[in-house]
Amino acid sequence: MKVYVMVGAPGAGKGTQAAILAEQLGMRHLASGDLFREAVREGTPVGLEAKRYMDRGALVPDPVVIAMIEERLDRQDAAAGVILDGFPRTRPQAEALAVALARREAQVDAALYVGVPEDELVRRLSGRWVCRASGHPYHVVSKPPLVTGICDIDGSELYQREDDRPETVRARLEQQLAPMYDVIDHYTELGVLVAVDGTQPIAAVTEALLRAIAHPARPAGRSEAA
Ligand code: AMP
Numbered sequence: 001m002k003v004y005v006m007v008g009a010p011g012a013g014k015g016t017q018a019a020i021l022a023e024q025l026g027m028r029h030l031a032s033g034d035l036f037r038e039a040v041r042e043g044t045p046v047g048l049e050a051k052r053y054m055d056r057g058a059l060v061p062d063p064v065v066i067a068m069i070e071e072r073l074d075r076q077d078a079a080a081g082v083i084l085d086g087f088p089r090t091r092p093q094a095e096a097l098a099v100a101l102a103r104r105e106a107q108v109d110a111a112l113y114v115g116v117p118e119d120e121l122v123r124r125l126s127g128r129w130v131c132r133a134s135g136h137p138y139h140v141v142s143k144p145p146l147v148t149g150i151c152d153i154d155g156s157e158l159y160q161r162e163d164d165r166p167e168t169v170r171a172r173l174e175q176q177l178a179p180m181y182d183v184i185d186h187y188t189e190l191g192v193l194v195a196v197d198g199t200q201p202i203a204a205v206t207e208a209l210l211r212a213i214a215h216p217a218r219p220a221g222r223s224e225a226a
Pocket residue numbers: 010032033034036053054055057058059060061065085086087088089090093163172
């Protein structure tokens with residue numbers, strides 16, 4: 001099973017890129033935030049637990065997230081490979097993922113970091129609206145829908161996520177950036193981190209990611225000359 005991990009702050013565009021890559025590479029896109037929102041909608045025990053944290057822009061405790069992802073890795077549709085989006089978000093999650101994958105004779109083949117400066121993240125997140133049916137993203141200024149309030153793709157209603165309200169956005173970034181840098185360090189140490197400039201147009205970011213995947217980094221510790 002091939003495994004790619006998307007790394008990036010909320011609003012960096014990693015969900016958009018994960019969806020495109022999954023489609024192009026024939027892999028399963030697993031977005032932890034979407035899985036939690038689904039669980040909240042369905043009112044499952046995981047959903048009820050997660051909601052307490054999500055509404056505040058806080059991270060859901062590691063054991064809850066890890067159990068949910070492990071269960072997904074074992075489903076049939078993950079066999080061709082997965083692109084994890086929004087997980088791991090902390091170093092313990094990254095370490096738990098390594099253990100879970102090793103048990104399945106797999107590993108993280110590449111960690112794809114989409115970098116965007118913080119001010120740009122705030123601008124993007126507080127103007128973001130998503131559709132009810134599938135979470136397709138829009139932006140009030142840079143990517144408005146053709147008809148106000150309606151998704152271009154599936155016609156469902158657009159809404160602003162509770163945690164995309166301006167007052168929650170700063171809190172989310174404050175709480176989530178430090179652990180994200182730990183995750184980046186973890187994958188840098190393993191020699192599988194690829195960093196791309198997330199301020200480029202969507203297609204250029206995709207191209208940079210596909211190029212990086214096609215020419216994977218050398219394992220940590222090996223020099224060019226060796
Ligand atoms: P996202 O859609 O990725 O921004 O996730 C929405 C919310 O779900 C986050 O703000 C967290 O509360 C929670 N969440 C998603 N993924 C994780 C994770 N890997 N670890 C902890 N909490 C998560």
